[in-house]
Amino acid sequence: MTLHAEQFDTAEQQEEASTLGMWTFLATELMFFGPLFFGYFYGRTHFPEGFAAASRHTDIMLGTINTAVLLTSSVLMAIAVQARKIDAVRLAACMLYFTAALGAGFVIIKGTEYWKEWHEHLVPGARFAFSESRHADAAQLFYFLYFGMTGLHALHLIIGIVTVAVFALGLSRGKRRFAKPERIEVAGLYWHFVDIAWIFLYPLLYLVGRSSG
Template structure:
């Protein structure tokens, strides 16, 4: 028999409330990314050549690998959600650990990318040195937005990794009181939201305008 909190009539209603709560949370999270996306749109429309030049200095290979990593993590997360629904606890725990590991791989690759950009003096500030002086100001704006958007995304991913690991550890225990199916599903929604944000960031930062120049 399904258990549910006393404020709900049944387990289905509790699940719907949990899902609605996560969607509401995701909507509020868009307020963090929204200004950065609008800033990018402004820069791309007002300084198209400078933004295109800056985009060509991003590491498209690492960006593409990271995109594949996150898409794979979305698949493993979806498997974990479905496995928990049918009480396949071991499979669910393994898929959650795998999901968290892929998130860690993403962050490690992103860290390598940040290190390369630091070495190339592409971090906005006094030491910023863009190879094409005529586009330096626009490029610095691009990289300000680049680090802002990817950094905020990385922060959300770290939160997701911690959450997924905690659920995986809970599923590895006998009682599993906290890692209920609806909670794993809500965690999955958050993880997919983080992945979707990257799906928007990848073409904007790595692909748009890359063929020019």
């Protein structure tokens, strides 16, 4: 029984092609985040006091908890990848389930944070209100970027959660050919990309304003 698709000479070649394809895909994903990061740095350099003031209104406790949640999920995802490579299917499935659960926990916590910001009138628009009126325009720009960046990140994370959960379910049901090691590894690369994106977002949105204020 062949362990690779007919267009590849070996299973190793197929794995390398899958990994390269994912790296290429992740490179294109940077184009989604790039303009938002550029907008943030433009605002940060042109309205430093306003951005710092707005940043101090973010919930650092929830942001820090979510950072810990994602870092933990990355460790579990790495364990799942290695477990699948050595055919420890039950361990791999368990780690994938835990990874998806932590991802879902992140989304719930982020949703709670959005709910708080909505009630504090920090969502850009007609109802936007900022206590430091002289920084109101800059703060609204900050929160426009905040919701854009964190919303795009959450969307990518939800895609990752669904993917990881599907592979976990496949392994639990004995569908090893569906949840092949190289597929789990590619899913792991995607998951780590989402985590790395948050590692950049966390200090920019939660810490920079506090360190300067």
